[in-house]
Amino acid sequence: xxxxxxxxxxxxxxxxxxxxxxxxxxxIRDVFERYGYQPIETPATxxxxxxxxxxxxxxxxxxxxxxxxxxxLRKAIAAGSDSALSEEALRYDLTVPxxxxxxxxxxxxxxxxxxxQIQPVWRADRPQKGRYREFYQCDAxxxxxxxxxxxxxxxxxxxxxxxxxxxxxxxxxxNRKLLSAVASSVGAPERMTExxxxxxKLDKLPLERVKDELRQKEFSEEALTAxxxxxxxxxxxxxxxxxxxxxxxLLGEFPEGKKGLEELQYxxxxxxxxxxxxxxxxxxxxxxxxxNYYTGAIFEVVPRTDAQVGSICGGGRYDDLTxxxxxxxxxxxxxxxxxxxxxxxxxxxxxxxxxxxxGTTVLFVNFGEAEGDYCAERVHALRAEGIKAELYPDAVKxxxxxxxxxxxxxxxxxxxxxxxxxxSVLKVKQMKTGVQEEIPEAELGKYIKNI
RNA sequence: GUGGGUGUAGCUCAGUCAGGUUAGAGCGCCAGGUUGUGGCCCUGGAGGCCGUGGGUUCGAGUCCCAUCACUCACCCCA
Numbered sequence: 001x002x003x004x005x006x007x008x009x010x011x012x013x014x015x016x017x018x019x020x021x022x023x024x025x026x027x028i029r030d031v032f033e034r035y036g037y038q039p040i041e042t043p044a045t046x047x048x049x050x051x052x053x054x055x056x057x058x059x060x061x062x063x064x065x066x067x068x069x070x071x072x073l074r075k076a077i078a079a080g081s082d083s084a085l086s087e088e089a090l091r092y093d094l095t096v097p098x099x100x101x102x103x104x105x106x107x108x109x110x111x112x113x114x115x116x117q118i119q120p121v122w123r124a125d126r127p128q129k130g131r132y133r134e135f136y137q138c139d140a141x142x143x144x145x146x147x148x149x150x151x152x153x154x155x156x157x158x159x160x161x162x163x164x165x166x167x168x169x170x171x172x173x174x175n176r177k178l179l180s181a182v183a184s185s186v187g188a189p190e191r192m193t194e195x196x197x198x199x200x201k202l203d204k205l206p207l208e209r210v211k212d213e214l215r216q217k218e219f220s221e222e223a224l225t226a227x228x229x230x231x232x233x234x235x236x237x238x239x240x241x242x243x244x245x246x247x248x249x250l251l252g253e254f255p256e257g258k259k260g261l262e263e264l265q266y267x268x269x270x271x272x273x274x275x276x277x278x279x280x281x282x283x284x285x286x287x288x289x290x291x292n293y294y295t296g297a298i299f300e301v302v303p304r305t306d307a308q309v310g311s312i313c314g315g316g317r318y319d320d321l322t323x324x325x326x327x328x329x330x331x332x333x334x335x336x337x338x339x340x341x342x343x344x345x346x347x348x349x350x351x352x353x354x355x356x357x358x359g360t361t362v363l364f365v366n367f368g369e370a371e372g373d374y375c376a377e378r379v380h381a382l383r384a385e386g387i388k389a390e391l392y393p394d395a396v397k398x399x400x401x402x403x404x405x406x407x408x409x410x411x412x413x414x415x416x417x418x419x420x421x422x423x424s425v426l427k428v429k430q431m432k433t434g435v436q437e438e439i440p441e442a443e444l445g446k447y448i449k450n451i
Numbered sequence: 452g453u454g455g456g457u458g459u460a461g462c463u464c465a466g467u468c469a470g471g472u473u474a475g476a477g478c479g480c481c482a483g484g485u486u487g488u489g490g491c492c493c494u495g496g497a498g499g500c501c502g503u504g505g506g507u508u509c510g511a512g513u514c515c516c517a518u519c520a521c522u523c524a525c526c527c528c529a
Binding site: 003005008056058059061062093121123125126127128129130131132135136137197310311312313314336337338339340341342365367397398399400401402403404405406407413415417419427429431434436 | 453486487490520521525526527528
């Protein structure tokens with residue numbers, strides 16, 4: 001028999017891992033809830049045409065398509081293999097399904113509608129370190145308002161979540177309108193996408209390499225010089241809280257540039273009072289974001305650590321995402337947390353709090369039928385007090401039961417044999433220190449809670 | 452989509468270059484040393500179609516071909 005295994009790019013999660021994952025999901029969910037977002041779920045699969053064309057050429061290729069089943073598959077194979085694809089595909093992200101959802105249920109929703117959604121998504125990518133074919137996204141979006149207060153609020157959500165998780169982050173912000181102005185000012189207004197994907201590489205590649213790439217795409221030398229001037233004026237540094245004046249001057253003369261600048265400055269001003277707890281908001285002109293539906297603000301969150309995990313969140317405003325599903329003029333803005341990368345990051349820096357990630361607190365050793373009955377009652381009492389407790393199911397050798405407690409990292413074991421039961425006491429052992437004490441049976445819960 | 456790497460015990464890996472008895476180690480697992488005490492230590496044990504198929508050879512974990520799987524990097528992205 002073949003060794004059991006899971007498909008490429010997917011993973012099983014063992015209990016220890018699940019506790020840590022649930023901790024992350026819990027922190028994010030708490031913040032979403034506190035900001036008034038409502039939970040929804042959508043199916044794993046969507047109609048293929050719901051997804052195609054929404055993520056750009058590259059994205060379309062990475063959509064996980066599904067084969068036909070049964071008769072259709074048999075017929076398709078007989079006819080020619082390519083048509084064996086069905087009209088369904090696994091969802092690629094949570095934003096497009098949400099757009100579909102919004103249009104479909106528009107009469108049942110009250111706008112502006114704030115929703116959050118924590119579910120897996122799938123990409124037919126070649127997996128590599130920190131990248132999987134199946135992974136979770138935690139999205140929050142609000143549709144039905146163009147108010148920039150939403151953008152400012154998302155900045156606060158980033159701040160709250162990462163403050164709670166203990167990860168210092170930079171929230172990078174940019175605006176697609178500004179990027180459009182960049183394209184105009186280099187004399188290639190219709191080629192924003194190409195320009196922007198090249199600029200996005202600036203934090204990895206030196207300027208010259210990026211210019212070479214643009215030359216290959218037949219951008220003129222004048223365009224490159226103009227671009228270089230813009231980049232120089234946008235250089236980060238002292239302009240910690242806003243857009244550099246020099247850049248504002250260069251791009252302000254274009255209508256979309258002016259608009260983009262105003263939007264950015266508004267968002268900066270609304271995250272001022274009160275200020276952010278631990279996150280820093282940073283303008284970054286080279287931030288582009290691959291998804292081509294963004295139209296206004298765009299976000300990306302990167303940890304302020306050495307760990308090479310890349311961005312752990314993304315987001316932005318899309319003025320007309322629902323338009324393609326037949327519901328025009330519905331502006332939305334949203335963000336997405338990459339739970340798997342946050343996990344890897346917390347693991348790397350040892351950032352998981354012990355208390356949030358432990359299982360059973362108390363194990364009762366099983367000495368036999370009568371003693372077991374007695375312990376079962378004590379277990380019941382502890383559970384009623386909110387303490388995680390269990391009785392070992394079999395009266396097997398004590399060594400085995402103690403080892404079980406040790407393996408599962410259970411903090412306390414309770415020994416109650418004939419003698420203890422007669423005297424109404426429990427022998428409690430702290431596994432970490434080995435200290436063992438006799439406790440009156442009624443005080444066990446109190447004893448556990450006090451340590 | 453492009454390029455590299457690796458498949459040997461539950462896990463991590465040696466053995467492959469130079470083919471030759473019964474394929475090894477560490478960790479883990481099981482049992483015992485210890486009949487009411489986990490970790491540390493000691494003793495013993497179980498566990499392998501050497502990814503799969505074919506070929507070369509007297510003989511293949513080792514060489515050749517094919518195939519599958521996993522993995523890393525690029526592109527792109529969370």
